[in-house]
Amino acid sequence: MARPNQTCIDACNRCFQECQDCASNCCMQDGSMAQCARLCLDCATLCATCVTLMSRGSQFSANACRVCAELCDACAAECEKYPDRDPCRRCAEACRRCADECRKVAA
Template sequence: MAVATVEERNKACVDACAECQQACEACAYTCCVNDGEMAQCARLCLDCAAICALCVTLLSRGSRWAARVCELCAEICEACAEECEKYDAQACRECAAACRRCAEQCRAMASA
């Protein structure tokens, strides 16, 4: 069985997306324990985690759709970062930072 490797030019974006996915999942969990006051944050985090996971998959296999999905991912990451920045929770701050990094890498990938 052949092992697929991520092209070097895709690696930074894949890494940023994977980190963002993990941060979003952690933030969504934190938001869920706050009696619904952070429901919008949790929903955005879950959407962001899902699109980041898709980016990792498509970039890893060299899909021709990866750049277009990265454009959408950057948009969702920005929205998620803006929502997370409304809260003081450590998970939200970490998520916002990861989302900003991911958006930057996804934009670079999409424009390459």
């Protein structure tokens, strides 16, 4: 039997992975992608927190997911400024999906 919010947990885990990868790739640039890296790291941190809270059925999951959706939207918007970079493109896609799933949990 699947745990409640499993789709959101999976989306958050995927977003965490893509954000970490994107941040790592942004850091290898000349500093021009610093904002992208910062947002990716913030997003990855919050996604991991949401996974933790949802996994243990915390009463604060919905609140965390609400903020996570906002951060995922901001991260996606920043990553979408670099459509020619695969890590940014993958991160933006994962962030958009995660934001959608987090909004469902927050509702």
